[in-house]
Each structure stands twice: as C-alpha cells, then as structure tokens.
Amino acid sequence: MRNTITIAGKEFKSYLASPMAYIVTGIFLIATGFFFSISPATYTETSINGFLQAGVILLLLFAPLLTMRLLAEERKLGTIELLLTAPVRDSEIILGKFLGGLGILTVMLGLTLYYPLLLIIFGDPDMGPIGAGYLGLLLLGYTALAIGIFTSSLTSNQIVAAVVAIGILLALYFVGFAASFLPEALGEVIGYFSLSNYFPDFMRGIVDTRGIIYYLSITALFLFLAIRSLENSRWS
Amino acid sequence: MIKVKNLTKYYGSRLAVDNISFNVAKGEIVGFLGPNAAGKTTTMRILTGFMMPTRGDVWVAGYDMLSHSLEARQHIGYFAEAVPLYTDMTVRSYLDFLARLRGLDKNRIKTRIGDVVGICHLEEYIDVLIGKLSKGFRQRVGVAQAIIHEPEVLILDEPTVGIDPIQVAMTRQLIKELGKEHTVLLSTHILPEVSMTCGRVIIIHEGRIAAEDSIENLASMIGGAKRIRLEVAGPSQQVAERLRQIKGVQRVSYQDSDYTVECAAGQDPRGQIMEAIVRSGWSLLSLESIEMSLEDIFLKLTTEEETNR
Ligand SMILES: Nc1ncnc2c1ncn2[C@@H]1O[C@H](COP(=O)(O)OP(=O)(O)OP(=O)(O)O)[C@@H](O)[C@H]1O
Ligand SMILES: [Mg+2]
Numbered sequence: 001m002r003n004t005i006t007i008a009g010k011e012f013k014s015y016l017a018s019p020m021a022y023i024v025t026g027i028f029l030i031a032t033g034f035f036f037s038i039s040p041a042t043y044t045e046t047s048i049n050g051f052l053q054a055g056v057i058l059l060l061l062f063a064p065l066l067t068m069r070l071l072a073e074e075r076k077l078g079t080i081e082l083l084l085t086a087p088v089r090d091s092e093i094i095l096g097k098f099l100g101g102l103g104i105l106t107v108m109l110g111l112t113l114y115y116p117l118l119l120i121i122f123g124d125p126d127m128g129p130i131g132a133g134y135l136g137l138l139l140l141g142y143t144a145l146a147i148g149i150f151t152s153s154l155t156s157n158q159i160v161a162a163v164v165a166i167g168i169l170l171a172l173y174f175v176g177f178a179a180s181f182l183p184e185a186l187g188e189v190i191g192y193f194s195l196s197n198y199f200p201d202f203m204r205g206i207v208d209t210r211g212i213i214y215y216l217s218i219t220a221l222f223l224f225l226a227i228r229s230l231e232n233s234r235w236s
Numbered sequence: 237m238i239k240v241k242n243l244t245k246y247y248g249s250r251l252a253v254d255n256i257s258f259n260v261a262k263g264e265i266v267g268f269l270g271p272n273a274a275g276k277t278t279t280m281r282i283l284t285g286f287m288m289p290t291r292g293d294v295w296v297a298g299y300d301m302l303s304h305s306l307e308a309r310q311h312i313g314y315f316a317e318a319v320p321l322y323t324d325m326t327v328r329s330y331l332d333f334l335a336r337l338r339g340l341d342k343n344r345i346k347t348r349i350g351d352v353v354g355i356c357h358l359e360e361y362i363d364v365l366i367g368k369l370s371k372g373f374r375q376r377v378g379v380a381q382a383i384i385h386e387p388e389v390l391i392l393d394e395p396t397v398g399i400d401p402i403q404v405a406m407t408r409q410l411i412k413e414l415g416k417e418h419t420v421l422l423s424t425h426i427l428p429e430v431s432m433t434c435g436r437v438i439i440i441h442e443g444r445i446a447a448e449d450s451i452e453n454l455a456s457m458i459g460g461a462k463r464i465r466l467e468v469a470g471p472s473q474q475v476a477e478r479l480r481q482i483k484g485v486q487r488v489s490y491q492d493s494d495y496t497v498e499c500a501a502g503q504d505p506r507g508q509i510m511e512a513i514v515r516s517g518w519s520l521l522s523l524e525s526i527e528m529s530l531e532d533i534f535l536k537l538t539t540e541e542e543t544n545r
Contacts, residue, residue, distance in 0.1 A: 006336045078318035085284040086337040087309040234288045
C-alpha cells in the first residue's frame with residue numbers, strides 16, 4: 001500500500017512537470033466547453049448533457065494519451081529495471097501508476113465543475129442527473145485509464161500504446177450501437193459488454209448498480225491483465 | 237551471500253547463460269569478467285530479480301530468488317548497465333523515491349540522502365534535474381541509489397564505463413571501501429579493474445564459466461605458463477623452427493627479429509633456448525620472461541574455448 005502511494009505520488013508529480021497533462025486538459029476543457037455552450041440541453045433543460053455527451057467521447061480519446069507513458073516510457077528508458085528490482089510487488093507498481101493517472105484525470109474532470117456551477121448560478125438545474133453524470137464520467141474515465149495502462153504495459157512505444165488503447169475503447173463503445181442491428185439475444189449479450197450501454201442511464205440521473213459493477217469490473221480486469229503482462233515480462 | 241546453481245537463460249531460442257554455478261561469500265568482492273555478449277548482464281538481471289531464469293536456482297542474501305524475490309530484493313543494491321534514471325526528477329527526489337520504495341523511513345531517508353550524496357560527491361547537484369547532469373554525474377547518481385539503503389549485496393554492472401579516469405579511480409576506490417561492509421559482484425571487461433578491486437574473479441564466456449579463482453591462482457592455473465620474449469639476430473624462419481624443437485616450447489610467433497615463445501605449463505626452457513641459439517651461430521640480443529597478465533589469461537581462456545569446439 002505504502003509503495004502504491006509512493007509510486008502514485010511520483011506519477012502525479014511527473015504529470016504536473018510535463019506538458020502532456022496540460023495539453024490534454026486544455027484541449028479537453030476547450031472542447032467540452034464548446035459543446036456545453038452550443039448544446040440546446042444546456043438552455044432548455046439546464047442540464048450538463050451537452051458536456052457529458054462530448055466528454056465521454058473525448059475521454060475515450062484522451063485518457064490513453066495520459067496513460068501511454070506510464071509503462072512504455074519506463075521500458076524505453078530502462079527505468080523499468082529500477083521498479084522491477086525494487087522490493088515492490090508488480091501489483092503495487094500497476095496500482096500506483098493507475099492511481100497517479102486517476103489523480104490527474106480527477107483533477108481534469110474537477111476543472112469542468114464550472115459548467116454545473118454556471119447552471120446553478122443562472123438557473124435551477126436538477127442536481128440528480130448532474131451528480132450521476134459525473135459519477136458515470138469518472139467511472140468511464142477510470143475504465144479508460146485501466147485499458148490504457150494495460151496497453152502501455154505491452155510495448156515500449158508510447159504511440160502504439162495510445163493507439164491500441166483508443167482502438168479498444170472505441171470498439172467497446174461502439175459495439176453497443178452495432179448491437180441494435182443484431183438478432184435480439186445476441187445484441188443483448190453484446191450490449192452488456194459495451195461501454196456505451198450504461199452511460200445514458202447515468203445522464204438521466206439513474207445510478208444503476210449494474211453500470212457501476214460493469215465499469216469497475218472492466219477496470220479491474222484490465223488492471224489484472226496489466227499486472228500479468230508485467231509479470232510475464234520477467235519470464236521473456 | 238550469492239549462490240547460483242545450474243543457471244540457464246534462454247531469450248526465446250537464444251541461449252544467453254548456459255548452466256553456470258558459482259558462489260560469492262559474505263564480504264567478498266568478486267569480479268565478473270567477460271567479453272561482450274558473454275551473459276554478464278543477463279546473469280545480473282536474474283540475480284536482482286529483474287528476470288526469471290529459464291532453469292536453475294539463485295539465492296541472494298539467503299533468499300530463494302524464485303520464491304522469495306521480494307525479500308531478497310530488499311537486500312540488493314543494483315547499478316544497472318543502462319544507468320536507468322528518471323531525467324525529469326532532481327537528484328534529491330530520485331533518491332528519495334527509490335529509498336522509499338526500499339522501505340526506509342522518513343528520517344533515515346534524510347540522513348542517507350545526505351550520506352550518499354557526500355560519498356558520491358554530488359552535493360552541488362542535489363537539486364539539479366538529472367536530465368541536466370553530465371554522463372559521469374549520472375553515473376554517480378546511479379551508484380548513490382544503489383547504496384542508499386545500505387544493502388548487504390551490491391551488484392554493479394559496468395559502473396566505470398564512459399567516465400573520466402579520475403572518476404574511474406574514485407569509483408574503484410569507492411567499490412573497494414564498499415567491499416569492506418558489503419558483498420560485491422562487479423561486472424566489467426576492463427581487466428586491470430578486476431586486479432585492482434577484486435579478490436576473486438569469475439570469467440564468463442558465451443554464457444559459460446571459463447574460469448573461476450583468485451587472481452593469483454588463475455595466473456598459476458594457466459600453468460605459470462610463462463612467455464619469453466627474445467630478440468635474435470638470424471634468419472627468422474629458421475630461428476623460429478629451431479625454437480619450436482626445444483622441449484617445453486609450445487608456440488612461437490615472431491615479427492622481424494622479435495620472438496615470443498609460449499612455454500608449456502611448469503616449464504622454463506630459458507637455458508635451452510639460449511644454448512640453441514648460440515650453438516646455431518646466431519646472436520641473442522635480449523631475453524626476458526614475462527608473467528601472464530590478466531589480459532593474457534582472459535584471451536587464452538576465451539580463445540581456447542573456441543578452439544576446443
Ligand atoms: N532482452 C534480450 N532479448 C534477447 N536477447 C538478449 C536480450 N538481452 C541480451 N540478449 C542476448 O543475450 C546474450 C548475452 O547478453 P548480455 O547482455 O548478458 O551480455 P553481457 O555479457 O552483459 O555483454 P556486454 O559486455 O556487451 O554488456 C547476447 O547474445 C545478447 O544478444
Ligand atoms: Mg552487459
């Protein structure tokens with residue numbers, strides 16, 4: 001646990017020291033701000049759905065840019081040798097990296113809180129969907145981080161890590177839309193595995209336990225795969 | 237402190253370490269010597285827990301590296317060949333990070349950072365980003381992190397490569413001092429380094445141990461195999477031919493009037509050589525016997541391996 005926090009702290013600091021996190025956050029804020037301000041939902045429903053709809057897609061594209069360096073860079077620079085020879089469990093390394101990324105992502109999403117703040121100042125928004133929407137967005141973001149860490153553990157090339165993660169995320173997201181074209185039973189099963197299946201509920205203010213369990217399971221699964229991939233690298 | 241038994245490592249189908257066994261006792265400084273691609277780094281990476289062996293057993297500081305790697309790693313300091321450093325950290329935060337991972341508490345980290353920065357002469361650079369340090373100073377930071385937790389076992393993979401002679405001397409002195417309290421395995425292909433710092437040497441070549449002994453014993457194991465250098469005025473080919481006929485002479489090579497005679501183990505045919513040359517009517521201008529240097533031993537061991545195949 002102590003080691004996990006040490007690694008998380010180090011990763012969080014190195015995000016603050018490198019331009020990538022600022023660039024990603026900046027573009028994310030500009031883009032979501034744009035969609036928030038042009039979305040009719042903002043004015044007719046005083047909801048943040050305009051932000052959320054854009055935020056989901058942007059997270060899928062941007063979270064991997066935050067995670068791509070976490071392990072790939074260590075491999076490239078050889079610093080992975082420091083971590084893997086320190087008296088630290090492979091799971092602590094992965095969890096530490098995950099928590100570091102989670103920290104920066106949470107800060108990034110925290111900065112968007114001024115959208116609901118604007119609504120509160122100038123209107124009377126329904127807080128349920130806002131809270132649930134943020135919960136959904138965080139969960140989805142953490143899932144994306146876990147997938148990004150997994151792909152970063154597979155290669156020493158950061159670009160490859162990011163592109164593969166974005167590929168997996170988009171596939172998991174859009175497979176839900178494809179599901180409606182399939183026979184009902186099959187479509188339902190596939191829909192169950194889709195990242196997009198649960199998000200509309202959160203936007204409507206419904207905190208569905210199945211959705212929470214789904215996001216947490218996918219996150220856990222990919223963190224587990226990342227730990228296995230790190231372990232495997234010792235045997236290659 | 238270090239025990240290696242029948243260690244074998246394949247990278248895919250490529251054999252890098254081939255069934256080697258050796259021990260390093262507490263307090264020893266052992267040189268791990270071998271040409272490029274001999275398998276030194278591979279062996280060290282297994283000793284430090286970075287990689288798992290394909291076959292064989294490794295114990296470090298009393299722990300089985302396969303089943304208790306985590307405990308063993310607590311007691312190992314490792315200077316990796318690539319000198320891995322986080323270039324976006326300052327020397328202080330880098331040392332702090334690694335000391336924490338090795339379980340030192342806050343106060344001790346503070347004193348130990350002070351200690352190692354002093355030992356490695358990094359005082360002025362403690363708050364400088366590692367990315368801005370020169371190669372030699374990065375090397376020192378690498379040494380500093382290896383000793384910050386006062387490990388029982390130090391594994392140093394070519395710590396003196398690419399630094400200036402003054403620093404090389406300093407590093408060797410440091411290794412010697414560290415050897416008083418730590419067990420050290422030092423890999424290098426610089427031979428004088430071994431004779432300067434190590435009590436014992438393990439020579440590895442193409443993944444196998446070619447020789448293992450104290451430096452003095454190694455020289456005599458080659459059979460006190462002496463070499464004699466001659467200068468003779470006479471027809472080169474005939475002189476060489478005549479020298480080869482002398483009992484105890486193994487090999488003769490020459491260039492112009494300089495001859496190098498390699499003698500069989502335990503033989504000293506200097507008398508016969510002198511006599512033969514004088515009898516043939518040539519004149520002996522000089523004759524000296526040369527002890528084999530570590531370099532010679534190394535070459536002899538590694539090249540003989542090859543001709544045996
Ligand atoms: N990660 C790797 N993947 C595949 N082969 C490797 C890997 N690392 C080393 N090898 C191979 O294993 C053999 C031994 O390499 P190793 O790095 O252990 O040699 P070394 O004795 O440290 O050499 P040097 O003096 O050049 O550092 C070499 O043939 C090398 O090509
Ligand atoms: Mg090497």
